[in-house]
Amino acid sequence: MMWFVVQMLEWAWWSPRRMDRVLRAQGLRGTQYRFLKGDLKEEQRLKGEAWSRPVPMDRAHDIFPRVAPLLHRVMKDHGKVSFTWFGPYPRITIGDPELVREVLSNKFGHFEKTKLVRLARLLVGGLATLDGEQWAKHRRIMNPAFHAEKLKRMLPSFSASCSDLISRWENSASLSVGEIELDIWSELQSLSGDVISRAAFGVTSQEGSRIFLLQTEQAERLIQSFRTNYIPGFSLLPTKNNRRMKAINTEIEQMLRGIIEKRQQSMKNGVIHNDDLLGLLLEANTDYSDADGKSSKGMTMEDVIGECKLFYFAGMETTAVLLTWTIVVLSMHPEWQDRAREEVLQVFGQNKPDLNGINRLKIVAMVFNEVLRLYPPVVLINRRTYKEIELGGVTYPPGVMLALNIMSIHRDPAIWGDDSDEFNPVRFAEGVTKACSDPGAFFPFSWGPRNCIGQNFALLEAKVAISMILQRFTFELSPSYVHAPCTVLTLHPQHDVPLRLRRL
Numbered sequence: 001m002m003w004f005v006v007q008m009l010e011w012a013w014w015s016p017r018r019m020d021r022v023l024r025a026q027g028l029r030g031t032q033y034r035f036l037k038g039d040l041k042e043e044q045r046l047k048g049e050a051w052s053r054p055v056p057m058d059r060a061h062d063i064f065p066r067v068a069p070l071l072h073r074v075m076k077d078h079g080k081v082s083f084t085w086f087g088p089y090p091r092i093t094i095g096d097p098e099l100v101r102e103v104l105s106n107k108f109g110h111f112e113k114t115k116l117v118r119l120a121r122l123l124v125g126g127l128a129t130l131d132g133e134q135w136a137k138h139r140r141i142m143n144p145a146f147h148a149e150k151l152k153r154m155l156p157s158f159s160a161s162c163s164d165l166i167s168r169w170e171n172s173a174s175l176s177v178g179e180i181e182l183d184i185w186s187e188l189q190s191l192s193g194d195v196i197s198r199a200a201f202g203v204t205s206q207e208g209s210r211i212f213l214l215q216t217e218q219a220e221r222l223i224q225s226f227r228t229n230y231i232p233g234f235s236l237l238p239t240k241n242n243r244r245m246k247a248i249n250t251e252i253e254q255m256l257r258g259i260i261e262k263r264q265q266s267m268k269n270g271v272i273h274n275d276d277l278l279g280l281l282l283e284a285n286t287d288y289s290d291a292d293g294k295s296s297k298g299m300t301m302e303d304v305i306g307e308c309k310l311f312y313f314a315g316m317e318t319t320a321v322l323l324t325w326t327i328v329v330l331s332m333h334p335e336w337q338d339r340a341r342e343e344v345l346q347v348f349g350q351n352k353p354d355l356n357g358i359n360r361l362k363i364v365a366m367v368f369n370e371v372l373r374l375y376p377p378v379v380l381i382n383r384r385t386y387k388e389i390e391l392g393g394v395t396y397p398p399g400v401m402l403a404l405n406i407m408s409i410h411r412d413p414a415i416w417g418d419d420s421d422e423f424n425p426v427r428f429a430e431g432v433t434k435a436c437s438d439p440g441a442f443f444p445f446s447w448g449p450r451n452c453i454g455q456n457f458a459l460l461e462a463k464v465a466i467s468m469i470l471q472r473f474t475f476e477l478s479p480s481y482v483h484a485p486c487t488v489l490t491l492h493p494q495h496d497v498p499l500r501l502r503r504l
């Protein structure tokens with residue numbers, strides 16, 4: 001009992017106090033540590049307050065204070081590199097692009113992914129959660145599946161999903177004198193769920209939509225669990241939330257196992273599936289050889305299931321978020337909606353988007369970059385130190401969390417100018433490197449060896465979808481729309497996004 005009490009005190013009091021002294025002694029500033037909970041309760045309170053009000057429409061894109069009120073306050077009070085407490089762990093917020101690059105390049109392997117709490121592994125597995133040798137092996141196996149040449153083969157699946165969506169809207173519009181109102185957030189979530197089902201797994205949207213529903217519930221439950229599950233052992237308790245999360249995971253894994261086994265069987269029968277991600281993954285996996293050219297056993301069934309869960313979550317959430325904010329912003333700035341439509345009609349007319357045309361879309365690319373800058377689907381990238389490491393003149397002990405703050409860097413006036421909170425796609429007219437004073441300050445897909453493997457997949461899907469929507473409809477936000485971005489792992493709208501669409 002004594003031993004247990006001493007261990008608890010070391011974890012929840014002495015160790016955080018020591019870390020606090022080490023950080024402050026080196027000139028770093030941050031919040032005062034509060035026993036066990038750190039800033040979690042305060043963060044909850046600030047979010048509750050901020051999320052009870054929409055963003056004022058005269059500064060509609062100034063969303064950082066609402067999305068991450070604690071980090072916004074701490075950076076204002078204590079500087080671009082400052083710290084808060086995630087339970088008993090210090091979390092350094094980094095708002096300096098040079099330091100971000102140093103962490104993400106990870107030249108000496110001193111930084112690693114934050115160890116996911118047990119329950120988070122029920123939602124995402126695979127590449128995003130691995131480190132070291134294991135990560136390198138999985139990345140090497142998966143890379144070929146995301147090459148531009150392979151993505152080209154998925155274009156028909158992207159178009160098919162978008163065509164289904166557009167036909168549904170056209171049918172509704174023809175029943176209601178050309179104009180319809182719908183919740184674009186749920187429409188685009190089911191679109192990207194459908195795209196990932198077809199393009200990644202070659203399954204029908206019906207099979208896919210069950211996984212999609214379960215993954216959505218799992219993400220919401222995971223967030224609920226953050227309030228308690230940083231305490232060791234809590235995730236093992238049979239609480240209602242924990243039991244439901246395990247049940248969801250079992251169901252998702254069973255469905256994925258079924259899809260994979262069916263595919264392996266048909267591959268054994270000589271059928272070639274090289275036009276979706278699962279087929280390419282299994283193909284690359286059978287041919288796996290390491291950096292020295294030695295072949296070895298590829299991934300296990302459990303590994304492949306982990307990667308598939310990740311595809312579902314990473315592929316669906318983030319792209320739906322990007323498309324939703326793009327449509328919201330193009331509704332707020334109709335002059336850019338007109339310019340984007342003009343370009344799409346000039347390039348494709350009424351034809352289906354093809355790869356050649358997609359690569360020629362300049363205005364659309366500028367708009368997406370500006371939306372990714374102001375509304376990055378992933379707001380923070382988390383890492384931790386596992387050895388003592390010097391960074392920007394401060395020596396960090398092992399066990400420190402680092403939050404690389406995409407959102408604050410993307411809107412820092414010192415880098416982007418006085419109009420940093422405004423929507424101005426023109427800043428990207430000469431490409432990403434000339435858009436601001438520091439070319440490394442734009443990293444919505446991360447940077448370095450662990451950058452997003454799916455970024456071309458996401459951008460291709462988003463460009464096909466927006467082109468097909470612009471070809472057929474004009475749109476505006478319904479008067480009942482409330483502008484309320486918030487984080488539910490990624491940057492969600494807090495409420496529905498009612499949109500009025502009119503056929504062209």
Ligand code: HEM
Nearest residue numbers: 127128314315318319322377378445446450452453454458
């Ligand atoms: C707009 C869409 C997307 C955005 C903004 C985005 C953003 C990101 C970011 C910031 C990371 C780095 C996370 C970290 O290091 O902690 C990441 C990693 C990753 N993303 Fe994406 N992503 C998008 C779409 C996709 C899609 C469509 C897929 C797959 C189909 C995907 C698969 C992955 C994977 C597997 C990783 C882990 C890579 C590694 O650790 O080596 N992402 N993404």
